[in-house]
Structure formats: structure tokens, C-alpha cells
Amino acid sequence: MSAVDYNSLKFSHIRVTLDDGVLVIVIDRSAARNTFAEAFAHELIQALDYADKDDRVRAVVFTADTSAPAYCSGADLSSGWKWSDANPDANTDHGFRDSGGQVTLAVLRCRKVTIAAVNGHAAGVGVTALQLPFDFRFAWADAKIALPFVRRAITPEASSSFMLPHLLGYSAAKAIFLSGETFTPTHPLLTRLYYAVFPKREEVFPAALKFAKELASNTSAPSIAATKAMLNHPPANVEEAHLIDSYMLKKMTAGERNDLVEGAKAFKERRLPKFTDPVDIMKNWAPWWKTLNLAPGSAKL
Amino acid sequence: MSAVDYNSLKFSHIRVTLDDGVLVIVIDRSAARNTFAEAFAHELIQALDYADKDDRVRAVVFTADTSAPAYCSGADLSSGWKWSDANPDANTDHGFRDSGGQVTLAVLRCRKVTIAAVNGHAAGVGVTALQLPFDFRFAWADAKIALPFVRRAITPEASSSFMLPHLLGYSAAKAIFLSGETFTPTHPLLTRLYYAVFPKREEVFPAALKFAKELASNTSAPSIAATKAMLNHPPANVEEAHLIDSYMLKKMTAGERNDLVEGAKAFKERRLPKFTDPVDIMKNWAPWWKTLNLAPGSAKL
Amino acid sequence: MSAVDYNSLKFSHIRVTLDDGVLVIVIDRSAARNTFAEAFAHELIQALDYADKDDRVRAVVFTADTSAPAYCSGADLSSGWKWSDANPDANTDHGFRDSGGQVTLAVLRCRKVTIAAVNGHAAGVGVTALQLPFDFRFAWADAKIALPFVRRAITPEASSSFMLPHLLGYSAAKAIFLSGETFTPTHPLLTRLYYAVFPKREEVFPAALKFAKELASNTSAPSIAATKAMLNHPPANVEEAHLIDSYMLKKMTAGERNDLVEGAKAFKERRLPKFTDPVDIMKNWAPWWKTLNLAPGSAKL
Known part of the structure; x- marks a missing residue:
């Protein structure tokens, strides 16, 4: 934008x-x-x-x-x-x-x-x-x-x-x-x-x-977005949560993403991190949830 | 009755x-x-x-x-x-x-x-x-x-x-x-x-x-009944809640229902309301929920 | 084992x-x-x-x-x-x-x-x-x-x-x-x-x-196991809970199971019970829940 x-x-x-x-x-x-x-x-x-x-x-x-x-x-x-x-x-x-x-x-x-x-x-x-x-x-x-x-x-x-x-x-x-x-x-x-x-x-x-x-x-934008998604679109049970968070953790820790490297480095150096990854990098990993069609006439209710 | x-x-x-x-x-x-x-x-x-x-x-x-x-x-x-x-x-x-x-x-x-x-x-x-x-x-x-x-x-x-x-x-x-x-x-x-x-x-x-x-x-019977229905038969998620409560609010505020008029009037006049609508007026608006057949032999469990 | x-x-x-x-x-x-x-x-x-x-x-x-x-x-x-x-x-x-x-x-x-x-x-x-x-x-x-x-x-x-x-x-x-x-x-x-x-x-x-x-x-092993199962695999609603706990109560109180007899006896005699029933006696009564296939490649997520 x-x-x-x-x-x-x-x-x-x-x-x-x-x-x-x-x-x-x-x-x-x-x-x-x-x-x-x-x-x-x-x-x-x-x-x-x-x-x-x-x-x-x-x-x-x-x-x-x-x-x-x-x-x-x-x-x-x-x-x-x-x-x-x-x-x-x-x-x-x-x-x-x-x-x-x-x-x-x-x-x-x-x-x-x-x-x-x-x-x-x-x-x-x-x-x-x-x-x-x-x-x-x-x-x-x-x-x-x-x-x-x-x-x-x-x-x-x-x-x-x-x-x-x-x-x-x-x-x-x-x-x-x-x-x-x-x-x-x-x-x-x-x-x-x-x-x-x-x-x-x-x-x-x-x-x-x-x-x-x-x-x-001090927080990473994709982490905040992904955590919010997990809390706002809860899985049906603990096993489904395991599948979702395994997938998210894999995506979050893959590659040499800036925020991940910086987060680990700052932690080791006992200093505050400088996060820069934009929220959109997690866009394609989600969603796992279904969205209702809320348009008038489309919903069953 | x-x-x-x-x-x-x-x-x-x-x-x-x-x-x-x-x-x-x-x-x-x-x-x-x-x-x-x-x-x-x-x-x-x-x-x-x-x-x-x-x-x-x-x-x-x-x-x-x-x-x-x-x-x-x-x-x-x-x-x-x-x-x-x-x-x-x-x-x-x-x-x-x-x-x-x-x-x-x-x-x-x-x-x-x-x-x-x-x-x-x-x-x-x-x-x-x-x-x-x-x-x-x-x-x-x-x-x-x-x-x-x-x-x-x-x-x-x-x-x-x-x-x-x-x-x-x-x-x-x-x-x-x-x-x-x-x-x-x-x-x-x-x-x-x-x-x-x-x-x-x-x-x-x-x-x-x-x-x-x-x-x-001091409470309206259809409001109590509808609120209880919404709490006792929770929607699956926040979007479904939006559909249900939009529908209920539309029904609740339609027409010149006594309790609605009286509620607004009493609020403006800073006095307690006198509600008279019977609980059954909300009967046909509900239910959105499914009821299990609990008869012996009918249930899966 | x-x-x-x-x-x-x-x-x-x-x-x-x-x-x-x-x-x-x-x-x-x-x-x-x-x-x-x-x-x-x-x-x-x-x-x-x-x-x-x-x-x-x-x-x-x-x-x-x-x-x-x-x-x-x-x-x-x-x-x-x-x-x-x-x-x-x-x-x-x-x-x-x-x-x-x-x-x-x-x-x-x-x-x-x-x-x-x-x-x-x-x-x-x-x-x-x-x-x-x-x-x-x-x-x-x-x-x-x-x-x-x-x-x-x-x-x-x-x-x-x-x-x-x-x-x-x-x-x-x-x-x-x-x-x-x-x-x-x-x-x-x-x-x-x-x-x-x-x-x-x-x-x-x-x-x-x-x-x-x-x-x-002081607790009965099958009771603990069954109660945990009911809490860890929650029913979808209160009616389903009624079906599950009716079934479990029927099974729990059937026959002359040692822990049941001992529990009632100890209660009457105002003493602590000595429970001996093994956890496996409730094995065939459950489960009512579905288990996801978590194997890699099998899950949708």
C-alpha cells in the first residue's frame, strides 16, 4: 500500500x-x-x-x-x-x-x-x-x-x-x-x-x-500476525493445534529471515532486537481457517 | 398455557x-x-x-x-x-x-x-x-x-x-x-x-x-429468552455470532413492539420500564441451533 | 505390560x-x-x-x-x-x-x-x-x-x-x-x-x-482415566455431554466392580477406600472421540 x-x-x-x-x-x-x-x-x-x-x-x-x-x-x-x-x-x-x-x-x-x-x-x-x-x-x-x-x-x-x-x-x-x-x-x-x-x-x-x-x-510483525491468527481462528482440538503450530513454526524458522536471525542474535547479545520483516511475509502460510460469506443473501442465517 | x-x-x-x-x-x-x-x-x-x-x-x-x-x-x-x-x-x-x-x-x-x-x-x-x-x-x-x-x-x-x-x-x-x-x-x-x-x-x-x-x-422477557438462547447455543465462531445477533437485533427492533418502545421511553424519562411482551414473541425467530435426538436408541452414543 | x-x-x-x-x-x-x-x-x-x-x-x-x-x-x-x-x-x-x-x-x-x-x-x-x-x-x-x-x-x-x-x-x-x-x-x-x-x-x-x-x-484409576478422557475430549455441546456421561455412568456403576463396591462401602463406614481396579477396565467403553491422523503426509495441514 x-x-x-x-x-x-x-x-x-x-x-x-x-x-x-x-x-x-x-x-x-x-x-x-x-x-x-x-x-x-x-x-x-x-x-x-x-x-x-x-x-x-x-x-x-x-x-x-x-x-x-x-x-x-x-x-x-x-x-x-x-x-x-x-x-x-x-x-x-x-x-x-x-x-x-x-x-x-x-x-x-x-x-x-x-x-x-x-x-x-x-x-x-x-x-x-x-x-x-x-x-x-x-x-x-x-x-x-x-x-x-x-x-x-x-x-x-x-x-x-x-x-x-x-x-x-x-x-x-x-x-x-x-x-x-x-x-x-x-x-x-x-x-x-x-x-x-x-x-x-x-x-x-x-x-x-x-x-x-x-x-x-520489540515484537516481530509476522509473529504478532501469526499469533493473532492462531488465537482468533482457534483449531477444533489440541491435535489440530499441533498440526497448525508445527506448520507455522516450520515456516517461521525457515531460511535466513531477518527477524529470526536478529531475534536470536539480540537474545544472545542481551540487547533489544530491531525487527524489520513486514507482516505480509506470513500471508501465504495462512489461512487454515474458513471464512463465512457474510454478504446479504449468501449466509444461511 | x-x-x-x-x-x-x-x-x-x-x-x-x-x-x-x-x-x-x-x-x-x-x-x-x-x-x-x-x-x-x-x-x-x-x-x-x-x-x-x-x-x-x-x-x-x-x-x-x-x-x-x-x-x-x-x-x-x-x-x-x-x-x-x-x-x-x-x-x-x-x-x-x-x-x-x-x-x-x-x-x-x-x-x-x-x-x-x-x-x-x-x-x-x-x-x-x-x-x-x-x-x-x-x-x-x-x-x-x-x-x-x-x-x-x-x-x-x-x-x-x-x-x-x-x-x-x-x-x-x-x-x-x-x-x-x-x-x-x-x-x-x-x-x-x-x-x-x-x-x-x-x-x-x-x-x-x-x-x-x-x-x-426490570428486564424484558423476550430479551432474556433471546440472550439465554445465544449463550446456551453458542455459534461456532465470531462470524456466525455476527449473523445470529444481526438477525436477532433486527427482529428485536422491528415494528412498534411494546417493550422496545417502553424501554427507550423509560430510558429517556430516567425511570424504570414496565415490560409486558410475552416470551413467546421471539419463538419464531429461533432456533438457529440443532437439537440432538436424545431418545434411547436414536443417539449415536 | x-x-x-x-x-x-x-x-x-x-x-x-x-x-x-x-x-x-x-x-x-x-x-x-x-x-x-x-x-x-x-x-x-x-x-x-x-x-x-x-x-x-x-x-x-x-x-x-x-x-x-x-x-x-x-x-x-x-x-x-x-x-x-x-x-x-x-x-x-x-x-x-x-x-x-x-x-x-x-x-x-x-x-x-x-x-x-x-x-x-x-x-x-x-x-x-x-x-x-x-x-x-x-x-x-x-x-x-x-x-x-x-x-x-x-x-x-x-x-x-x-x-x-x-x-x-x-x-x-x-x-x-x-x-x-x-x-x-x-x-x-x-x-x-x-x-x-x-x-x-x-x-x-x-x-x-x-x-x-x-x-x-484415594482415587479410582478407571474414574481418573474416564474423567480425564471427558475433559480432554470435550463434547460439542451440553446434549452430547449428557449422552457421553450417561453412557460412562452406566458403565461405571454396572456389575459388582471392586472400586464401586469399595467406594460406597468406605463412604458408609467413613473410612478411606482401597481401590484396586486397573485403568484398562474402561478401555472398551471409550473412545467417543475421533483421533486425527498426525502422520506426515496424512494430515490436511
């Missing part, structure tokens, strides 16, 4: 900057309480797609302004539950595709490290699409985390009925979804969901950015 | 009452240490079936008397390991169906919120069938929780070899099953299994009932 | 002794920092195979010398990433089989209780193959636990991309794999991974051995 000039991009709902290998995406809808709208979703998906393809980007941090009333306060219901007319299939039962789920899939597709810096309250899709699919979540200790679907007469979206138990197990997921209660990040039910929790809103993003830069510097 | 008069039901092993939208089921086998017998299982399954179909019931609490020696002390082995002659298939290897598992499936089938108020010690099926399939577990802090199958020369039953790791992951499940040790609800291995833990036996049921009534009042 | 004389075995990389029903396997490569080499893997797999088949063995403890610099410091890279010429298929992409994964599968195949006594630092395959597939992990509180694959430009091996989330869920697994950071056993992300943690290296193995002996004495 030819280099994107992030400063020149004309986004209306997000701000995007590239900082030392880290693409920082800030939701910029403070006047609308940082609600989630379809136009915002499209821009975010576009930015994640750039991050996936741009070799300069090795990590992504998504965050909000600490002056905003929330990290994301949920779906924009200013016009009620109304779906975009832009998509004619949106009005058929089997053609409608939830925009929260589109964001979830775009985050999971991004082959770089992804971090959500949750520096404010979050509800509904502000948790499901804007937190669960990320590799790491950093949070403000007093952030209100709410998935109140059953109290609003709707259902979990953005693939969250899969992602939340995938991350935490079904005991936590059932309790969180079926109570519809509001939690804070240190609640025992959320144990492990947040990688780091901070007492002040202002501390969350700088810590996440510092962490992202460290990973951007 | 025509309204059931719960006071007139002739149960011998349980007591059933309807209280403000909550069906309370109490195991009534104190003389037999609240052991689990086939006749008890049949009555419990019957009561859960009423709860599923009766629109007045929005939540179920299962509990024991605090004067009983246990919440449930396991299988009734007063006649040894002997299976009911009522079921002629029980004596064939592939025809036998464990009554604990029948209860587990009945609890999971119930489309209302289910809560186990564990106000006494529990062993074997008193944990597997009478706790694991429930949506929430409230417990007495000093309750002895034991799954000693390997110490009795038998194997985990009531689908617990699936349900326990489903709830907590395999590290906890292997340690609990293979040690056969006795734990209390606050043991680190059981983290997240219990939604709330109380120092006194007498506190458990009132707290569970209060919680159940709050959910009965 | 005719009785093995463990004292006479000619192993070069491990020491093996039988102690009160517990097979103790000690990695003996201190001069090489207890690195993982192919020859070591072959010996360990052989010892695990003996443990699986020898009726005198009811539990296995794997450990290291506390005088060694590490429990296992990872792969032996003294000759770089070079695969054994002994296996001609090792040089084809689809023929290579990772030796760490071979160990993982051998540990999982062993039908006796398996315990890893992690009394030193562990990295890479010293965590993946030598800890994750074991039924229980005991650890030294100050042990450094590191899975730094992404920082070495390689990928998770030994089926760990399956086993770690299987044990702990994907939130912990993603954070551990994608950060590549070093943790200690009491870190919140590792909650539940370790059954017991001890302040001193010297305490770990004696505690694990005592625990192993208790289980060797």
Missing part, C-alpha cells in the same frame, strides 16, 4: 495520527456523548484497514478525549432504532448486518497489536465493539461498564454473545448479560478483562501508548 | 410458590438429607417446564430449607446404584439417560432467569445439576462444595464435564474434578462461579429472591 | 523413580540450563508411556532439581533453529511435527494424574509443553514464567495457542502471548493456572509429591 498521509485524511467522527509505529484513533463525537453512529463505524473500519496494511503501523490504540462525557455511551438512538437506508438489504431479516459487528470483525482482522484505552464510561456497543475485540484493554478504575441490553428490551450485539464468554468464560458472561448491571473494571466478574487499571482518566491513554510503543519496537 | 395454581400442585419432593413474578422451588427432602432421587428430578423438571411456559413467571429461584442438613448432599444411594425400572431402556448401555442430566437440560431449556440459592452444603449432583446450569448462583460462604466422583469410583454426570469448564475454563475444571476435594465458594478456583456469597445461611435465599424480583420487574 | 524396572532404565536427560504409586520424572540437563532438546523429548514421551500402561503408577510428577538454573529455560538453540535429520519429513512444510507438541500430546494421553512441580524459572516450551498439558501445576512464587515468542520472531508451539486459552480463556491468553512479558505465578492473569504456590523452590516438589500420593491412594 502506498503510504497514507494520516494528517490529510478527512474523517468527521475520528482523529487519526501515527506516532512511533502506533496508529492512534480518537473518537471525536463529544457533542453526541461519543455515541456510536454508522458513519463513525465506517470511518473506524477504514482506519483499521489502513493500520492492517500500512507497514509503518505496528500497533493501534483506540481511545476517547478525557473531556468527553464518556468513552462511548452506546448506540446513537437520536432517531430511534432506525437502520441506514444506504443499505437496501438492511430492511430484510436476513440481509441486515449490525454495524457494531462490522467493527468487531474489522478489529479482529487487523494484524497489528490493538489496544483499547477506556478512559471514560462505556455502555452497550461502547463495550462490545469498542473493547471486546481488542487484544488489550486499559481502563480507568471508575469507568462504568454496562451491557444493559435486557433492560432495554434488545439483545447483545457486535458478536458479544460470542466474544465475552470467549474472553472470560460463561459464568461471567451469563451474569453480566442477564443482570444488565453496571460494573467497574476491578469487579471480580471482570477479572482479566483489563490488562491494566488506573485511578485517573488522564493516566489511561499515556500508559496504553507507552505500552503500544514498547510492543511496536 | 392456562394459568397454573401452584398452591394446588401435588408435589412430594419440592414446594413451589409464585411470588411477584418469581417461581420459588424448595427441595423438600430434609429427612433424606436432601438427596437427589429420580422422583424429585421428575417433579423439578415439571416445575421448570411450568416456569418456562407461564407468562406470570419471569424468574426462578431454586433453594433448600436452612434447617435441612444440606442444600443437596448428592445422589440418593439408599438402594445402591440402581436405576428406575420405570424406564426399560435404563438397563441398556446406550439407552440409559442420567436423571441429573435431564435436570440440567430442563434448567437450560427454561427461558426465564434461573437462580440457585445455595444455602447449605452440596455434593455431586447437588452441584452439577442443581447449580451449574443456573444463570446465577448465590451461596453461603461456609457451604462445602464437593465433586468427589474420582474418590467414589464413578464419573462426573449431569453434563458437568461440559458445564464446569464452560463456566470456568479447563484449568479450574480439571483441578476440581481430578482432586475430588471439597471447596468453599470463595476458593480462588471457584472465582466467578458464585454471583454473591453471604456469611449466614439465612441470608442467601432472601438476597436471591430480592435480586430475582428486581430482574423480574 | 510387564513390570518396568525404573532403576535400570538408561535415560540420559531424565531421572525416573517409582515412589508409592507415583512416577517421579526429573529433568536432568542442568549443564544445559535444563533446555528442551529432541532427545529429552523422546525420553520424556517414553516415560509417560510407561506411566500410562503400568498399573503400579497412579500419578506422575514432573520436576527439576532446585539446584538447576531453571525448571526449563526453553528450546535448546545451541545449534540454532535446526530440526533433527532423523526425521526426513521434518524438512517438508507439512511433514514437520514440533517435538514440544509431541510432549503435549503424550502428557494428555497419559491416563494417570499428572502434576508439574515448577520449582524454577520457565520459558517457552518449558511452559507450553512442560506445564500446560498437566492436570495440576504447583509452583515457586518467584518463578519467572515467560512466553516471549513474539519477541523472538517465532510463534506459540506445543499446541499452546489451544491449551492456554482452553485453561484460562482468551482474555488472559491474548495478553500473555501478545505482550510476550514475564509473569510470576501469582499474577492476576495467571489466576487458576497454578493449583498451589510456595515461597521457596525447595517446597514445591515435596508438596506436589505428597498431593500425588494422596490422590494415588
